[in-house]
Amino acid sequence: MTAEQLVAQYSKNETEQPQSAKQSDLVINGPDIAGQEQILNSGALALLESLCSQFAGDVPQLLAKRKEKQARIDAGELPDFLPETRAIRDGDWAIRGIPEDLTDRRVEITGPVDRKMIINALNANVKVFMADFEDSLAPSWQKVIEGQINLRDAVRGDIEFTAPATGKQYKLNPDPAVLIARVRGLHLIEKHIEFKGTAIPGGLFDFAMYFYHNYHQLLAKNSGPYFYIPKLESHIEARWWAKVFAFVEERFCLKPGTIKCTCLIETLPAVFEMDEILYELRSNIVALNCGRWDYIFSYIKTLKRHADRVLPDRQAVTMDTNFLSAYSRLLIKTCHKRGALAMGGMAAFIPAKDEATNQQVLQKVRGDKELEARNGHDGTWVAHPGLADTAMAIFNDYIGGDKTNQLHITRDVDAPIRAADLLEPCDGERTEAGMRLNIRIAVQYIEAWIQGNGCVPIYGLMEDAATAEISRTSIWQWIQHGKSLSNGKLVTKELFRNMLEEELVNVQNELGEERYQSGQFAKAAELFEQITTSDELVDFLTLPGYELLTA
Known part of the structure; x- marks a missing residue:
């Protein structure tokens, strides 16, 4: 059963109820997935519609x-801490x-x-x-x-x-x-x-x-x-x-x-x-x-x-x-x-x-x-x-x-x-090696994510979205506040873009030509560059990433 047929069937079930029953306001736009009729059955959709009506x-x-x-x-x-909720605390x-x-x-x-x-x-x-x-x-x-x-x-x-x-x-x-x-x-x-x-x-x-x-x-x-x-x-x-x-x-x-x-x-x-x-x-x-x-x-x-x-x-x-x-x-x-x-x-x-x-x-x-x-x-x-x-x-x-x-x-x-x-600030160096590592990790994670994989082994760690979020927001913050690396280099949008171009080559060498060319690294790098050099910080990289995600 296609998604459209499923919605039609759900709507039909609803209209077969007494006249006072309301027709469904849910519409399923997703492609037909094997087995989805078992998950999106009339009972589950009725619950979802009620929740959306009450809380969405x-x-x-x-x-x-x-x-x-x-x-x-x-x-x-x-x-x-909130003064108005002190009694609860x-x-x-x-x-x-x-x-x-x-x-x-x-x-x-x-x-x-x-x-x-x-x-x-x-x-x-x-x-x-x-x-x-x-x-x-x-x-x-x-x-x-x-x-x-x-x-x-x-x-x-x-x-x-x-x-x-x-x-x-x-x-x-x-x-x-x-x-x-x-x-x-x-x-x-x-x-x-x-x-x-x-x-x-x-x-x-x-x-x-x-x-x-x-x-x-x-x-x-x-x-x-x-x-x-x-x-x-x-x-x-x-x-x-x-x-x-x-x-x-x-x-x-x-x-x-x-x-x-x-x-x-x-x-x-x-x-x-x-x-x-x-x-x-x-x-x-x-x-x-x-x-x-x-x-x-x-x-x-x-x-x-x-x-x-x-x-x-x-x-x-x-x-x-x-x-x-x-x-x-x-x-x-x-x-x-x-x-x-x-x-x-x-x-x-x-x-x-x-x-x-x-x-x-x-x-x-x-x-x-x-x-x-x-x-x-x-x-x-x-x-x-x-x-x-x-x-x-x-x-x-x-x-x-x-x-x-x-x-x-x-x-x-x-x-x-x-x-x-x-809120105490944290001491420590901002190193060029650390910035370059952030770039390589973020690019590889974003590339995997937009291809449908959100749990990615990178350099001995099992990474999820949080790692890429730290990587790109750290660089964004260094740029915005004009911070320098421990070697004296000023972190600017231009420096970041140059490093991104260089680290893409390193990622290509690490993964091999075939894996790199068959992937979505150019698209990942473009998204990474956009959200890192934007003057306003993007709240979550998964929001623009979701628009690139294969349906």
């Missing part, structure tokens, strides 16, 4: 509030509670909703797999629909995959990890579905489809419809999600709090509203997460007009720097005070084939995870199954065999963490 119209207003706040910061204001309250299968999250693995990836991740030595429709997925219509099919099959336990090249077969082990779906952020649309002539919020589509097709099976397995919510910037946005959850729970006659979510604190504005975010979502939320790579990107983006807050090379901005350490410790203290788990950040390393190199990789992962566990995080992220054992061993040591988390660590002895601590 609020999203432009929420995004406008972001711009208003950013304009004040650009004019000189610095982010701070000082109040004695807690979240509703944590389901049993989410109390132990000491290691989580993340990745896109690729069929093979889902099987390998659910089979890994981890507690949770976060299936990602956001930063590690380039959301072509095909990837989005196939992702929902794959997750539906995984929940039912009958997902299998045979590698075309080798014939190797993949299937689920008897006791897979707990599944959590990360939906798209509020800034992202799903252009292939319109409601009353307007493209709908991508996250609302992801949420509706995953919930509708899986909630019954998940609850029957003593689990539930669990979600990761990304890119929040305020408690007002958290309130919007709380209303969405409550609406769906009531519609499907579920107990309040059946839907559970974890919110990523990966924007600078959100770190000042963590108590408020937990409070707004207190019926549904179970944890906050240190989305640290996007947090660094947000630090740059939010403080982009503040010349005294310019960051150095990306490699110098580590979790032991003062502003990131304060962020981690405040998140732990805030979560544990309210009975919520505090998840650590991503280890993006990929195991190396060379044993000596691999030992260096594992040592870096150990150091990172020991810092998180020692701080009091209840769990952490890895990007590759080969790092799961290392991370698990460290958190096992800190949590022990008689506990499932570190909720008992209150950090009450810490000195109060002030706004100045969260």
Whole structure:
């Protein structure tokens, strides 16, 4: 059945209802994808239409509030804790509670909703797999629909995959990890579905489809419809999600709090509203997460007009720097005070084939995870199954065999963490080597993304959109504030363009002529150049990238 036939059938079903029933306002513009009629059935579309009718119209207003706040910061204001919500921060309250299968999250693995990836991740030595429709997925219509099919099959336990090249077969082990779906952020649309002539919020589509097709099976397995919510910037946005959850729970006659979510604190504005975010979502939320790579990107983006807050090379901005350490410790203290788990950040390393190199990789992962566990995080992220054992061993040591988390660590002895601590500038060099590395990474990532791959191994790291965002915003900020590199070169648009041209040659040499010529590197470089030399910072590279993405 084509997309047009499917919409016609859905509209027909609606018109067969009593005269008072309203004809569908949903229109599907996407190409026909095998199996989409199973995902876009009448029940799922009815839920999506109801959600769009109730909530889609609020999203432009929420995004406008972001711009208003950013304009004040650009004019000189610095982010701070909200005086009007002090009573919430000082109040004695807690979240509703944590389901049993989410109390132990000491290691989580993340990745896109690729069929093979889902099987390998659910089979890994981890507690949770976060299936990602956001930063590690380039959301072509095909990837989005196939992702929902794959997750539906995984929940039912009958997902299998045979590698075309080798014939190797993949299937689920008897006791897979707990599944959590990360939906798209509020800034992202799903252009292939319109409601009353307007493209709908991508996250609302992801949420509706995953919930509708899986909630019954998940609850029957003593689990539930669990979600990761990304890119929040305020408690007002958290309130919007709380209303969405409550609406769906009531519609499907579920107990309040059946839907559970974890919110990523990966924007600078959100770190000042963590108590408020937990409070707004207190019926549904179970944890906050240190989305640290996007947090660094947000630090740059939010403080982009503040010349005294310019960051150095990306490699110098580590979790032991003062502003990131304060962020981690405040998140732990805030979560544990309210009975919520505090998840650590991503280890993006990929195991190396060379044993000596691999030992260096594992040592870096150990150091990172020991810092998180020692701080009091209840769990952490890895990007590759080969790092799961290392991370698990460290958190096992800190949590022990008689506990499932570190909720008992209150950090009450810490000195109060002030706004100045969260905003403290970071020392370090701006090197030519660092700038050139940023260029090579960003070009390769953007090229992969616009071809439909949002999770890309580059120079020993599994990169998602956050890496490219840091790379291009760092250079943008250096240009805007007339910063010099450690060798004295002034960072200008001309210098960047010259380096981009030179690094394209280096990328071509590294990848080989055939791979380079068959790719989209010229188009990627053009987009990278446009958003890096623009006088106004583009909020997210995935917004113009989405227009280049193959349908």
